[in-house]
Amino acid sequence: MCAHCFLQCLAGPFSKMAQDSVGFSSDYQFWMQKLSVWDQASTLETQQDTCLHLPRFQEFLRQVYEVLKEMDSNTIIERFPTIGQLLAKTCWNPFILAFDESQKILIWCLCCLINKEPQNSEESKLNSWTRGLLSHILSAFRFDTKEVGLFTQGLGFAPADYCPGLLKNMVLSLVSELRENHLNGFNTQRRMVPEKIRFLSRVCIPLVTLPDIEPLVEALLIYHGHEPQEVLWPEFFDAVNEAFLLKKISLPISAVVCLWLRHLPSLEKATLHLFDKLISSQRNFLRRIECFLKDSLLPEAACHPAIFRIVDEMFRYALLETDGAPEVLAAIQVFTRCFVEALEKKNKQLKFTFKTYFPYASPSLVMMLLQHPKEIPQELWHQPLKHISEMLREMVEDQTHGSYGGPFECWFLFVHFGGWADIAAEQLVMSEAEPPEALLWLLAFSYSPRDRSLQRAQTMTEVKAVLGHLKKLFRSPTLSAKDLQAAAAESQDRDPRPPLCQKLIRRLILNFLLWAPGGHVIAREVITLMAPTDELTHEMTGLLDQTLYRWDHLCMEAPKSRKLARELLEELCLAGTAC
Amino acid sequence: MESLLQHLERFSELLAVSRTTHVSPWDPATVRRALQWARYLRHVHSRFGRHVRIRTALERRLQKRWRQEGTSGSFPVPGLTNFQALGRCDLLLSLRLLENRALGDAAYHYLLQQLFPGPGVPDADEETLQGSLVRLARRRSAVHMLRFTGYGENSVLEDSVLKTQAELLLQRLREVPKAEGEGPSRFLSALWDRLPQNNFLKVIAAALLLPPSSPRPQGEELELGTPKTPGQGGQELVRWLLAKSDVMAAFCHNLPVGLLTSVAGRHPELSRAYLGLLTDWGRHLRYDLEKGTWVAAESQHVSWEELYGRFQSLCQAPPPLRDEVLTALESCKAQDGDFQVPGLSIWTDLLLALGRGS
Numbered sequence: 016m017c018a019h020c021f022l023q024c025l026a027g028p029f030s031k032m033a034q035d036s037v038g039f040s041s042d043y044q045f046w047m048q049k050l051s052v053w054d055q056a057s058t059l060e061t062q063q064d065t066c067l068h069l070p071r072f073q074e075f076l077r078q079v080y081e082v083l084k085e086m087d088s089n090t091i092i093e094r095f096p097t098i099g100q101l102l103a104k105t106c107w108n109p110f111i112l113a114f115d116e117s118q119k120i121l122i123w124c125l126c127c128l129i130n131k132e133p134q135n136s137e138e139s140k141l142n143s144w145t146r147g148l149l150s151h152i153l154s155a156f157r158f159d160t161k162e163v164g165l166f167t168q169g170l171g172f173a174p175a176d177y178c179p180g181l182l183k184n185m186v187l188s189l190v191s192e193l194r195e196n197h198l199n200g201f202n203t204q205r206r207m208v209p210e211k212i213r214f215l216s217r218v219c220i221p222l223v224t225l226p227d228i229e230p231l232v233e234a235l236l237i238y239h240g241h242e243p244q245e246v247l248w249p250e251f252f253d254a255v256n257e258a259f260l261l262k263k264i265s266l267p268i269s270a271v272v273c274l275w276l277r278h279l280p281s282l283e284k285a286t287l288h289l290f291d292k293l294i295s296s297q298r299n300f301l302r303r304i305e306c307f308l309k310d311s312l313l314p315e316a317a318c319h320p321a322i323f324r325i326v327d328e329m330f331r332y333a334l335l336e337t338d339g340a341p342e343v344l345a346a347i348q349v350f351t352r353c354f355v356e357a358l359e360k361k362n363k364q365l366k367f368t369f370k371t372y373f374p375y376a377s378p379s380l381v382m383m384l385l386q387h388p389k390e391i392p393q394e395l396w397h398q399p400l401k402h403i404s405e406m407l408r409e410m411v412e413d414q415t416h417g418s419y420g421g422p423f424e425c426w427f428l429f430v431h432f433g434g435w436a437d438i439a440a441e442q443l444v445m446s447e448a449e450p451p452e453a454l455l456w457l458l459a460f461s462y463s464p465r466d467r468s469l470q471r472a473q474t475m476t477e478v479k480a481v482l483g484h485l486k487k488l489f490r491s492p493t494l495s496a497k498d499l500q501a502a503a504a505e506s507q508d509r510d511p512r513p514p515l516c517q518k519l520i521r522r523l524i525l526n527f528l529l530w531a532p533g534g535h536v537i538a539r540e541v542i543t544l545m546a547p548t549d550e551l552t553h554e555m556t557g558l559l560d561q562t563l564y565r566w567d568h569l570c571m572e573a574p575k576s577r578k579l580a581r582e583l584l585e586e587l588c589l590a591g592t593a594c
Numbered sequence: 595m596e597s598l599l600q601h602l603e604r605f606s607e608l609l610a611v612s613r614t615t616h617v618s619p620w621d622p623a624t625v626r627r628a629l630q631w632a633r634y635l636r637h638v639h640s641r642f643g644r645h646v647r648i649r650t651a652l653e654r655r656l657q658k659r660w661r662q663e664g665t666s667g668s669f670p671v672p673g674l675t676n677f678q679a680l681g682r683c684d685l686l687l688s689l690r691l692l693e694n695r696a697l698g699d700a701a702y703h704y705l706l707q708q709l710f711p712g713p714g715v716p717d718a719d720e721e722t723l724q725g726s727l728v729r730l731a732r733r734r735s736a737v738h739m740l741r742f743t744g745y746g747e748n749s750v751l752e753d754s755v756l757k758t759q760a761e762l763l764l765q766r767l768r769e770v771p772k773a774e775g776e777g778p779s780r781f782l783s784a785l786w787d788r789l790p791q792n793n794f795l796k797v798i799a800a801a802l803l804l805p806p807s808s809p810r811p812q813g814e815e816l817e818l819g820t821p822k823t824p825g826q827g828g829q830e831l832v833r834w835l836l837a838k839s840d841v842m843a844a845f846c847h848n849l850p851v852g853l854l855t856s857v858a859g860r861h862p863e864l865s866r867a868y869l870g871l872l873t874d875w876g877r878h879l880r881y882d883l884e885k886g887t888w889v890a891a892e893s894q895h896v897s898w899e900e901l902y903g904r905f906q907s908l909c910q911a912p913p914p915l916r917d918e919v920l921t922a923l924e925s926c927k928a929q930d931g932d933f934q935v936p937g938l939s940i941w942t943d944l945l946l947a948l949g950r951g952s
Contacts, residue, residue, distance in 0.1 A: 080713075109735050109738050112732070113732060113735040113739055116728075118728060118731045118735065119710075119724075119731075122710055123710055123713075126706045129702065131699055131700045131704075132699065142702075143695075146702065149692065149706075150692065152731050153689065153692060153727060153730065153734075154689055154693050154734075160793070162789075162790040162792070162793035163755060163759065163793060165789055165790055165793075166759055166790070166797065167759065167762065169788055169789045170762055170763065170785075171675075173686075173689060173690075175685065175686070176762075177762055178733050179730075179733055180758050180761055180762075181755065181758040182733050182736055182737050184754040184757045184761075185740050185741065185754040186740075187754075188751070188753055188754045188757075189740070218739045218740060222732075222739070225732055225733070227733060227736065
């Protein structure tokens with residue numbers, strides 16, 4: 016299945032329930048009943064139920080407004096005699112008022128009820144009543160004691176003046192209380208009972224996108240009580256995660272890690288949200304993928320092994336389902352890069368060995384793969400490549416050694432660090448010497464992990480033959496497209512090349528074009544011959560993007576090759592539907 | 595410049611009227627003009643925010659107005675008290691009109707149309723009036739949720755209310771016209787006469803305990819109710835307290851002991867005055883030979899237990915204050931004759947009870 020279809024399948028259970036409008040009037044009845052039950056949302060059950068329905072109710076309010084705005088006040092009362100009740104009950108439920116845009120839509124609805132020229136006492140009364148509700152939403156404020164109200168009035172302040180400041184102070188004091196409880200445990204003067212913390216998490220659900228509440232949300236996420244079970248409301252995590260993914264709240268990485276560690280569904284949703292962005296139908300350049308990844312905070316959070324394992328598991332699943340789609344491979348590679356980068360930044364406090372991240376892999380292989388090519392002089396790159404190849408080969412071909420998971424696991428580990436395969440492909444083309452068997456094996460394995468030894472050997476032979484031809488042409492002054500075509504041609508008396516082998520050969524040809532002195536002259540012609548279809552063009556742009564990305568990160572100086580690669584990439588993108 | 599100042603005057607009057615029944619004859623056109631004026635002043639605010647000369651001139655005019663109104667004996671605080679307020683003058687006006695029941699139906703309807711145009715207007719820019727009003731509504735319900743649907747004891751939230759009132763008080767103190775230097779004192783005395791005194795005392799204590807902070811950078815925007823230099827206003831408060839002995843007495847009498855100790859710790863001048871009061875109260879106690887304790891001569895005097903409690907709290911404070919208190923007690927004891935035996939000097943007995951007599 017292709018990557019895109021895979022995503023659609025996954026999106027199924029998480030998509031919003033389709034609003035089957037069985038009719039506006041039945042919705043109306045439904046919500047009227049709900050509102051009556053909820054009343055002022057003063058009990059645990061009503062609060063919980065209200066929170067569950069907040070987004071849907073907001074949608075309903077929008078519908079109500081759309082209907083009301085077309086009518087004048089009298090018509091509204093005729094058509095919906097109980098509209099007043101509905102709107103009033105909404106006003107008195109603080110959870111609804113606090114949520115997202117509900118208060119705004121409610122105000123719009125109430126505005127529709129105002130009659131600009133009331134003709135009789137009924138209409139006047141309705142106006143008066145509506146004005147009262149609007150006041151309630153916008154300005155009324157009630158303190159526990161009269162004294163405070165008198166004080167603020169005496170100073171000439173209206174609720175609009177001190178409300179933001181009061182909210183800030185309340186949040187600050189709650190945050191410091193939470194922090195005190197978190198740090199001092201049983202030694203605090205004011206112990207926060209678990210019910211209070213749970214209540215706070217409930218209250219935060221509708222308020223999660225209000226910037227003033229951010230410090231409280233953060234403090235709740237980081238707070239660790241002393242009870243064995245989770246003390247926060249699960250819907251709280253959902254709401255925070257949603258808001259975070261839609262960028263409606265900004266949280267520090269420590270809080271996000273707490274969120275994902277405490278609530279697994281949030282982590283899964285976050286990863287799927289990322290997949291959605293990365294594996295969309297539009298081609299994403301690796302640079303952009305890197306931005307998305309860093310933005311999502313997943314690589315940084317993955318420094319915590321539990322999070323890494325879960326995200327990695329989801330990548331593995333995606334890879335299996337899409338049969339190794341290139342987009343997924345690219346995503347894994349960039350993810351690992353960002354992850355290692357984040358890990359190194361925290362290196363001073365490196366708490367977990369790599370075994371915790373890759374428990375099923377040989378530690379020495381992991382260490383080898385984690386090496387930075389940048390730290391090794393280019394002439395010596397063949398050494399680590401050879402070691403990696405030998406280690407992998409031993410694991411893959413040794414049937415009895417089941418402990419490292421078999422070919423797929425080895426391959427899955429290797430693709431995390433796919434840069435090595437790219438380097439191998441480049442080395443093979445650039446070097447004058449006889450292609451080392453180890454490198455041939457490594458490439459063949461990386462492109463086609465499921466091959467049996469015989470098929471792999473065949474691939475290696477084919478590739479060796481093509482390389483032989485290419486080497487002869489490398490320094491040729493009269494290089495032509497036809498020459499290259501001949502070099503890459505399949506021999507007539509053998510079985511046709513399997514598609515993955517063809518893919519590998521295309522790759523080598525592209526490398527050749529980028530590195531051979533005469534390559535730039537014939538590059539376009541060759542590519543047109545090699546990639547006549549959209550799919551193949553897509554493949555070519557992917558390879559070019561990957562190559563440029565790698566050169567940037569390795570700080571490779573290769574001005575001519577770079578220029579050519581960039582030009583080709585631009586042309587291919589402009590030309591077609593590939594980008 | 596002059597026209598701008600006049601405009602400011604007219605708008606201030608308009609703002610004052612908007613709360614009264616004088617708006618009942620207003621029609622939609624009047625509302626429109628009023629909103630336009632407000633919008634203009636808001637534009638002035640954003641345009642001239644960094645222009646020191648214009649800003650100062652406007653503020654001076656506002657202060658002059660306040661002084662004029664103040665002397666008339668009634669006690670209004672004007673709607674616009676400083677340059678900052680201009681940035682929200684349309685919000686202020688709108689809210690006053692929205693709450694004013696005297697506003698006619700047609701005018702009210704028009705007002706709503708202007709303030710809440712509906713979904714067509716892109717609301718991503720939080721600067722729109724609709725956005726500000728809606729945000730206010732949301733914050734209001736947040737406060738309500740955190741406070742009224744609260745759980746169990748709410749002392750933490752009571753503190754927030756006190757702290758907010760303290761911040762408001764200090765803000766007003768900063769704005770009060772200071773020409774004669776008496777402005778703040780007169781203002782505070784007027785508040786004392788008019789407002790519930792118990793709450794006022796608590797707010798003063800909270801204000802005196804607010805953390806001192808760095809000077810406010812020039813031209814920076816402030817949200818009303820969140821002042822950044824509370825320390826400044828604190829001085830005015832201390833000065834006023836020291837000048838008004840009756841307030842000081844009530845302050846020391848009614849507030850919880852621990853709170854007073856904290857305040858004394860922060861403000862040395864107040865600690866001296868507090869000590870003075872305590873020694874005064876001490877002198878009113880007589881030793882009752884039969885009961886073997888110190889008793890108050892009259893019912894309104896402070897009792898031994900209370901006096902002891904206060905001194906005990908003060909002695910548990912950190913060094914500068916604690917030492918000051920002990921020194922004062924020692925010197926009182928010396929003045930009395932430096933008795934070592936209990937029952938003769940209250941100061942000896944206090945020191946003995948505190949474990950520091952010798």
